[in-house]
Amino acid sequence: MLMKAVFPALLLAVTIGFSDGALASSGSEIKAAMGPLRDSLLTMLKNADKRGPEQQKAVKETANKVSQLVKELKVPADKESAAAELKSVWGEFNKVREEKVVPAILAGNTSEAEKLVNGEQKQRLMKIMQICDQLK
Numbered sequence: 133m134l135m136k137a138v139f140p141a142l143l144l145a146v147t148i149g150f151s152d153g154a155l156a157s158s159g160s161e162i163k164a165a166m167g168p169l170r171d172s173l174l175t176m177l178k179n180a181d182k183r184g185p186e187q188q189k190a191v192k193e194t195a196n197k198v199s200q201l202v203k204e205l206k207v208p209a210d211k212e213s214a215a216a217e218l219k220s221v222w223g224e225f226n227k228v229r230e231e232k233v234v235p236a237i238l239a240g241n242t243s244e245a246e247k248l249v250n251g252e253q254k255q256r257l258m259k260i261m262q263i264c265d266q267l268k
Contacts, residue, residue, distance in 0.1 A: 160267075162267075169197075172194050173229065188238075198222065198226075202222045225260065
């Protein structure tokens with residue numbers, strides 16, 4: 133009888149505890165998600181035959197995953213400024229990817245896309261990785 137009364141309360145407590153943790157992400161998770169994003173974008177850039185809807189979807193989905201992780205990032209109070217910087221740099225990275233890099237690739241302007249990817253985007257990527265390391 134006691135078990136019937138205690139089990140639902142225990143289950144509820146465990147569920148609430150896990151749901152709070154499940155909504156939070158870490159710098160390590162964001163850093164790990166950046167790899168597949170970069171790989172999917174470089175695949176599209178380097179392979180003219182991989183610029184169709186399937187690869188475009190892969191690029192978009194990997195970027196969406198990073199965006200979600202950045203949105204869910206939870207850090208201690210002493211790391212809030214680093215988290216804010218990460219969100220800002222990610223926002224710039226994602227905007228340039230979406231508005232300049234992918235359109236340049238799809239238009240066949242690979243030299244412009246490579247210039248962006250190996251220039252300003254690489255700098256942003258390195259900054260994101262550096263901040264993620266601070267947030268571990």
